[in-house]
Amino acid sequence: MSLPKPDDATTILTAKLSTLTALVERLRAQQAKSYELLEEIQAVLATEATPGQLAKRALDRFVMLWRERYQAVFVVNGAKDIAALKRVLRVVAPDDLDRRMVLYLRNEEPFVVQAHHSLAVFVATVNRYGMTRIAGRQPAAEWHCAHSPRCPHRTACEVVSARTTARA
Numbered sequence: 392m393s394l395p396k397p398d399d400a401t402t403i404l405t406a407k408l409s410t411l412t413a414l415v416e417r418l419r420a421q422q423a424k425s426y427e428l429l430e431e432i433q434a435v436l437a438t439e440a441t442p443g444q445l446a447k448r449a450l451d452r453f454v455m456l457w458r459e460r461y462q463a464v465f466v467v468n469g470a471k472d473i474a475a476l477k478r479v480l481r482v483v484a485p486d487d488l489d490r491r492m493v494l495y496l497r498n499e500e501p502f503v504v505q506a507h508h509s510l511a512v513f514v515a516t517v518n519r520y521g522m523t524r525i526a527g528r529q530p531a532a533e534w535h536c537a538h539s540p541r542c543p544h545r546t547a548c549e550v551v552s553a554r555t556t557a558r559a
């Protein structure tokens with residue numbers, strides 16, 4: 392057991408410094424990874440859309456689908472349309488709503504066609520498109536109109552019912 396000679400002490404210090412340098416490098420890499428992870432987390436948070444943004448997106452999508460069908464300009468009723476879609480988006484997920492819009496724009500029922508696939512009719516009848524497939528004609532037995540005057544179509548009936556519910 393003897394004390395290290397000066398040369399040995401220098402060697403030990405040099406080795407320690409080298410090890411520490413490597414450790415600092417590893418720490419730096421580790422921090423870079425943490426930073427990347429933080430960036431990723433922030434990116435996810437940033438893309439988390441607000442209800443208003445989701446409604447705007449849905450409206451844009453509706454306008455696009457409508458234009459595809461009618462080859463015409465769809466005039467939006469900004470605040471009213473956004474409010475209506477926001478209300479729907481509280482219960483229907485954006486993807487689901489998108490799918491329902493596609494089904495709606497393909498619906499050839501006379502009432503829907505007469506309404507030129509309006510957004511108001513879509514919002515009022517959105518539940519129908521939540522079924523796995525669109526039923527072209529609903530069996531008459533499933534439709535019970537309690538309105539006066541009696542509604543000419545099932546869809547018309549649903550629109551009237553939706554309006555009544557919205558007012559209540």
Ligand SMILES: [Zn+2]
Nearest residue numbers: 536538542548
């Ligand atoms: Zn009715």
